Amino acid sequence: MNGLTSRGRVVVAAVSAVLLAAVAVGYIRFAADRDAADRDDADRAVRTSAHGEQLTLAPGPRLLAVTDRHLAVVAADDPSGERTVSDVECVRAYAAAGTGVCLRPDSQWAYRLVVLDARLAETRSFPIPGLPNRARVSASGRMVAWTTFVGGDSYNSGGFSTRTGILDTRAGTLVNSLEEFAVVRDGHPYRSVDANFWGVTFAGDDNLFYATMSTGGQRYLIQGDFAARTVRTLTGNVECPSLSPDGTRIAFKQAIGGDPTKGWRLSVLDLATMATRPLAETNSVDDQAAWLDDATVAYTLRQADGRPDIWSVPADGSGSPRLLVPEAESPATLAPVG
Amino acid sequence: MYLSTIGRPKTADGPPTAEGGRSDRQRRRRLALVSGNVVALGTVSLITDVSAEMVSAVLPLYLVLGLQLSPLAYGMIDGIYTGATAVLRIVGGYLADRVRARKLMAGIGYALSAVAKLGLLVAGRSMGAIGFVIAVDRMGKGIRTAPRDALITASSPPEALGRAFGVHRTMDAIGAFLGPLVALAVLAAAGQSYDAVFVASFCLATLAVVVLVLFVRDHPGSAPERALPVPVPDRALPVPRREPVSVREALTLLRARPVRRLTAAAGLLGLATIGDGFVYLLLQRREELSVVWFPLLAVGTSLGYLLLAAPLGMLADRFGRLPVMVGGYVALTVTYLLLFGPIGGWPLLGLALALYGLFYAATDGILMALAGPVLPERLRATGIALIQTGQALAYLVSSVLFGLAWQQWGPAVASRLAAACVAVAVVATGCLLATEPALSRRRVTS
Numbered sequence: 107m108n109g110l111t112s113r114g115r116v117v118v119a120a121v122s123a124v125l126l127a128a129v130a131v132g133y134i135r136f137a138a139d140r141d142a143a144d145r146d147d148a149d150r151a152v153r154t155s156a157h158g159e160q161l162t163l164a165p166g167p168r169l170l171a172v173t174d175r176h177l178a179v180v181a182a183d184d185p186s187g188e189r190t191v192s193d194v195e196c197v198r199a200y201a202a203a204g205t206g207v208c209l210r211p212d213s214q215w216a217y218r219l220v221v222l223d224a225r226l227a228e229t230r231s232f233p234i235p236g237l238p239n240r241a242r243v244s245a246s247g248r249m250v251a252w253t254t255f256v257g258g259d260s261y262n263s264g265g266f267s268t269r270t271g272i273l274d275t276r277a278g279t280l281v282n283s284l285e286e287f288a289v290v291r292d293g294h295p296y297r298s299v300d301a302n303f304w305g306v307t308f309a310g311d312d313n314l315f316y317a318t319m320s321t322g323g324q325r326y327l328i329q330g331d332f333a334a335r336t337v338r339t340l341t342g343n344v345e346c347p348s349l350s351p352d353g354t355r356i357a358f359k360q361a362i363g364g365d366p367t368k369g370w371r372l373s374v375l376d377l378a379t380m381a382t383r384p385l386a387e388t389n390s391v392d393d394q395a396a397w398l399d400d401a402t403v404a405y406t407l408r409q410a411d412g413r414p415d416i417w418s419v420p421a422d423g424s425g426s427p428r429l430l431v432p433e434a435e436s437p438a439t440l441a442p443v444g
Numbered sequence: 445m446y447l448s449t450i451g452r453p454k455t456a457d458g459p460p461t462a463e464g465g466r467s468d469r470q471r472r473r474r475l476a477l478v479s480g481n482v483v484a485l486g487t488v489s490l491i492t493d494v495s496a497e498m499v500s501a502v503l504p505l506y507l508v509l510g511l512q513l514s515p516l517a518y519g520m521i522d523g524i525y526t527g528a529t530a531v532l533r534i535v536g537g538y539l540a541d542r543v544r545a546r547k548l549m550a551g552i553g554y555a556l557s558a559v560a561k562l563g564l565l566v567a568g569r570s571m572g573a574i575g576f577v578i579a580v581d582r583m584g585k586g587i588r589t590a591p592r593d594a595l596i597t598a599s600s601p602p603e604a605l606g607r608a609f610g611v612h613r614t615m616d617a618i619g620a621f622l623g624p625l626v627a628l629a630v631l632a633a634a635g636q637s638y639d640a641v642f643v644a645s646f647c648l649a650t651l652a653v654v655v656l657v658l659f660v661r662d663h664p665g666s667a668p669e670r671a672l673p674v675p676v677p678d679r680a681l682p683v684p685r686r687e688p689v690s691v692r693e694a695l696t697l698l699r700a701r702p703v704r705r706l707t708a709a710a711g712l713l714g715l716a717t718i719g720d721g722f723v724y725l726l727l728q729r730r731e732e733l734s735v736v737w738f739p740l741l742a743v744g745t746s747l748g749y750l751l752l753a754a755p756l757g758m759l760a761d762r763f764g765r766l767p768v769m770v771g772g773y774v775a776l777t778v779t780y781l782l783l784f785g786p787i788g789g790w791p792l793l794g795l796a797l798a799l800y801g802l803f804y805a806a807t808d809g810i811l812m813a814l815a816g817p818v819l820p821e822r823l824r825a826t827g828i829a830l831i832q833t834g835q836a837l838a839y840l841v842s843s844v845l846f847g848l849a850w851q852q853w854g855p856a857v858a859s860r861l862a863a864a865c866v867a868v869a870v871v872a873t874g875c876l877l878a879t880e881p882a883l884s885r886r887r888v889t890s
Binding site: 110118297 | 504505511568569630633634635636637639640643644647648650651654655658659847851
């Protein structure tokens with residue numbers, strides 16, 4: 107640039123700045139228009155599919171799902187058919203016995219946990235840290251659990267951090283983070299800063315629960331006692347457990363070869379024998395499965411472009427996967443228990 | 445003022461700087477803090493940091509919510525993003541010295557990071573592609589840092605290095621401070637479109653490269669060379685002057701006692717410094733801060749950093765760089781002690797973050813100012829990279845050790861232990877450097 111005078115350089119810099127600013131502003135406007143168009147589409151979908159019908163979480167032969175970031179319900183016997191979409195926005199959702207949980211965007215950066223009653227009215231809501239990852243309700247509708255991903259407070263760069271909380275909606279007891287609980291690992295009291303918890307599933311008594319704990323590079327299935335505020339490890343390489351309605355088996359994602367970078371195989375663990383069985387789904391499943399009944403689990407798979415679909419597969423390893431609800435995620439059955 | 449002392453053409457040819465009207469040269473001499481080249485480099489850093497921090501601020505949201513990557517995938521990418529620069533610095537520094545083109549190497553580094561911003565756009569959901577793009581971005585940062593600091597050193601007379609680095613780091617920190625705000629504004633204007641943030645970030649990064657190409661000069665003059673107050677002993681560096689720098693020649697750096705001592709001191713202090721995340725995590729737990737406020741802890745620190753970097757740099761030029769750096773580490777010791785001390789509430793947060801910002805302001809640039817005069821011009825980028833890499837690697841080790849200490853004895857004991865380690869390291873550093881005439885003189889004169 108030696109050939110340029112100082113004035114020449116300033117002119118070149120100014121012209122570059124103007125051109126680059128034009129590109130940036132132009133792209134931002136293009137993105138804004140595209141976003142507005144997407145929103146219109148979503149609104150139209152909400153309006154057209156509702157048919158004036160009221161979406162309810164009351165027990166019945168229906169499935170709950172999230173479609174286009176909105177709570178939706180489909181008939182259990184025709185899951186790919188007509189769906190009723192509500193205007194309640196959720197990134198993750200789950201429901202049981204007339205209680206719903208919705209992880210909802212609060213602003214561009216923050217999320218909120220909302221507890222819903224059967225008519226989708228908010229009964230409780232509070233901000234949760236980080237990015238929504240998992241949500242669960244106990245079969246009775248009393249206990250609510252969630253997991254978020256917390257960037258920023260990972261003290262050791264290179265690791266990720268999760269935050270898992272549990273709310274007892276009846277007693278009002280709120281545990282913000284399972285890291286407050288005492289840990290017993292392999293029979294010995296254990297304390298570590300790097301313990302991360304995710305993916306809670308509740309037992310029928312509304313006190314015992316199962317979840318994943320990761321520490322020292324290992325991932326464990328833990329059983330927790332909410333009242334005693336303790337958790338203990340049961341076995342390794344079990345992530346995102348989901349307890350069957352009869353309480354005998356756990357569906358989970360099993361890291362292939364114990365190495366999550368190779369992906370996960372959807373599997374079922376028999377709690378009496380601790381034997382595991384891979385299910386017929388051979389794609390890598392990165393979701394907390396949901397039991398539709400004692401014989402079937404549902405889960406989310408993503409297409410190459412990130413769009414989700416809900417699939418189901420028999421829980422005994424037989425059969426083959428079946429596309430259940432296209433373009434939806436976060437499945438939960440609203441069928442009454444037992 | 446040093447615009448003239450560093451052999452700047454008298455025609456006022458150069459970047460738009462903080463200088464006043466050119467009619468009143470006397471006044472300009474008093475007003476201008478640093479050379480035009482430093483201001484140009486500071487501008488490049490400022491714009492680049494806005495661009496980089498924009499992406500850092502939205503990347504977790506983009507990966508987890510935009511692309512729906514799993515926690516593990518996010519963790520792995522985060523690891524690449526933060527951990528991959530240390531060794532590349534030496535390569536970048538050495539190459540800059542070898543081809544004798546520090547501006548070119550710095551420019552390549554800035555350009556790589558700019559291209560990586562667009563790469564995010566085309567990488568889609570492919571984990572491999574995203575990891576590659578982020579590695580390229582980090583590579584750019586690794587390559588450019590040492591040549592840039594060598595350029596700052598070459599652009600400033602030895603007695604004003606503290607000030608030069610102070611001003612540069614202030615501009616850098618302003619960029620880092622603005623980045624997340626700009627990202628927020630772009631997101632607000634473009635809906636939830638993360639790609640708009642990447643495109644805006646690319647445009648800014650490109651503008652920074654343009655500024656670098658147009659306004660930064662590789663050979664700002666020979667004055668600093670002539671004024672080198674403490675020539676490195678020739679017996680340590682029997683340098684053939686015209687041939688390119690060889691690896692063997694670069695290794696002679698370690699034979700020069702001041703360089704060895706400074707690298708050792710940097711490593712020692714790095715070893716006594718625990719990760720930022722630990723400090724913020726302890727403050728957050730202690731004060732039960734809502735996680736919404738959590739990111740503000742880092743903002744508080746960088747605010748302290750950007751306000752104090754330039755004044756402390758000037759203080760260092762006047763009263764000695766070693767005392768200011770030691771003072772910074774004393775501030776760090778107090779910060780660690782405060783984590784489990786008698787004060788609580790907002791006074792604790794204010795004081796701890798102010799002291800933490802003070803620590804960064806009194807050490808980051810000052811260490812480079814301390815290093816500049818003892819590094820031979822031919823090997824300066826290599827030497828700077830050597831010191832920075834030593835510190836970075838030591839820092840990595842200390843974070844792991846602190847994690848173990850926390851696990852073993854709990855956070856209170858661990859943080860007090862860390863404070864004790866800093867105190868010991870400071871005394872050791874004082875002994876190591878104060879007995880080295882090239883490093884300890886109270887006032888650098890030419």
